[in-house]
Amino acid sequence: MNSQAEPLCEEPHSHRRDTRKPGVDEAALGRAAELFAALGDPPRLRLLALLAQGPACVSDLAEDEQEGMSTISQRLKVLRSASLVRRRRQGKHVIYALADQHVVDLVFNALAHASEAQVVGESKE
Amino acid sequence: MNSQAEPLCEEPHSHRRDTRKPGVDEAALGRAAELFAALGDPPRLRLLALLAQGPACVSDLAEDEQEGMSTISQRLKVLRSASLVRRRRQGKHVIYALADQHVVDLVFNALAHASEAQVVGESKE
DNA sequence: TCATCATTTCAATAATCGTTCAACCAATGA
DNA sequence: TCATTGGTTGAACGATTATTGAAATGATGA
Numbered sequence: 001m002n003s004q005a006e007p008l009c010e011e012p013h014s015h016r017r018d019t020r021k022p023g024v025d026e027a028a029l030g031r032a033a034e035l036f037a038a039l040g041d042p043p044r045l046r047l048l049a050l051l052a053q054g055p056a057c058v059s060d061l062a063e064d065e066q067e068g069m070s071t072i073s074q075r076l077k078v079l080r081s082a083s084l085v086r087r088r089r090q091g092k093h094v095i096y097a098l099a100d101q102h103v104v105d106l107v108f109n110a111l112a113h114a115s116e117a118q119v120v121g122e123s124k125e
Numbered sequence: 126m127n128s129q130a131e132p133l134c135e136e137p138h139s140h141r142r143d144t145r146k147p148g149v150d151e152a153a154l155g156r157a158a159e160l161f162a163a164l165g166d167p168p169r170l171r172l173l174a175l176l177a178q179g180p181a182c183v184s185d186l187a188e189d190e191q192e193g194m195s196t197i198s199q200r201l202k203v204l205r206s207a208s209l210v211r212r213r214r215q216g217k218h219v220i221y222a223l224a225d226q227h228v229v230d231l232v233f234n235a236l237a238h239a240s241e242a243q244v245v246g247e248s249k250e
Numbered sequence: 251t252c253a254t255c256a257t258t259t260c261a262a263t264a265a266t267c268g269t270t271c272a273a274c275c276a277a278t279g280a
Numbered sequence: 281t282c283a284t285t286g287g288t289t290g291a292a293c294g295a296t297t298a299t300t301g302a303a304a305t306g307a308t309g310a
Contacts, residue, residue, distance in 0.1 A: 024174045025240060026167075032239035033167045040162030041298085042155055049149040058257060071299060073258055078298095092256050092307055114157040115150060166268080183287060196269060198288055203268095217277050217286050 038082035039110070044075050048098065048107050051085060055097035163207035164235070169200050173223065173232050176210060180222035 039045055043065070050056065050064055058076070062069045076096055079085045084103050087096045098104050164170055168190070175181065175189055187197045201221055204210045209228050212221050223229050 024171060024236065028236055028239040029170055029174065030167055032235040033165055033170045035165075035239070036161045036170070036235070037165030040158055040160075040165040042151075042158040043298090045154055045158045045161070046149060049154065059255095068300070069257065070259090070301075074299075077258085089307085092254095094257060110157040110161070111149065111153055114153040114160070168268085184285095193270075194287065195271075195289090199269075202288085214277085217284095219287060 035082045035084070038078050038084055039106075044079060045107075045110075047072070047075055048079065048084065048103070049111065051096060051098050052104055052107050055095045057090070057093040057095050059093070061096070160207045160209070163203050163209055164231075166200075169204060170232075170235075172197070172200055173204065173209065173228070174236065176221060176223050177229055177232050180220045182215070182218040182220050184218070186221070 039048070046065070047061060050061060056064075058069050058072055061076075062072045065072060076085060076087075080087065084099055085096050086099050087094050089095070098107070164173070171190070172186060175186060181189075183194050183197055183201070186201075187194045190197060201210060201212075205212065209224055210221050211224050212219050214220075223232070
């Protein structure tokens with residue numbers, strides 16, 4: 001798995017002493033990663049942006065997105081298992097909404113931050 | 126692409142009138158999604174958590190993670206193209222660090238939030 | 251009960267993503 | 281200049297993931 005042999009850094013370089021903390025909580029890290037991963041897909045994030053305008057049922061979302069209900073349902077499933085959205089039944093319909101204010105803020109902040117930040121000398125490196 | 130025919134919702138249901146705003150800025154949404162996607166992988170997020178403790182060169186990160194340098198370098202590449210980390214040369218070494226305080230906060234908040242939130246009646250549904 | 255509408259699940263396919271090794275590039279010191 | 285060390289890149293492979301239509305589930309009203 002590790003390709004290079006032992007003698008990597010016998011002599012310490014100028015930066016960094018070995019003050020690394022033992023380990024980050026792996027379980028928490030996994031949950032955080034799952035949450036980010038759910039957000040990290042344009043179609044799913046668009047769905048959240050849509051829901052940030054208010055609750056909606058699957059068929060309405062499907063129409064808004066011009067996609068099949070199956071597709072939307074699958075996307076919502078991912079968002080739901082990351083606890084980003086909640087659902088309730090209303091007659092024949094299932095209404096989805098952002099899980100809480102925390103998620104609302106997260107979505108708005110992400111979009112706001114991504115709306116600035118370009119053009120301003122951020123060309124390539 | 127869309128499987129069902131026209132007559133989906135001729136009669137409006139009780140919820141939601143068609144007050145949807147025309148469209149979210151697709152470019153911003155794409156950048157936000159790319160950022161989240163970069164964060165949405167445990168090994169990459171662990172790397173950021175490591176860098177949250179201070180800058181480090183690739184070989185040190187590789188040793189900490191017990192992985193090959195190539196692997197670490199590829200992960201850093203993803204983080205870098207999402208503007209999450211910056212790099213500078215120091216002699217033979219390339220030192221990576223979190224891009225700015227904003228990213229530091231993001232990482233800490235994500236881990237903090239993911240550290241709570243379980244066990245508290247959040248079993249499955 | 252049956253028929254219908256809204257939604258979910260299943261399974262297959264396609265597309266994307268992460269890891270790895272080998273080759274390559276960059277900086278240093280002899 | 282060459283040899284060495286640190287880092288990156290490219291390509292191939294395996295593993296995940298998203299999408300889709302078809303079949304199954306749930307709720308409603310006749």
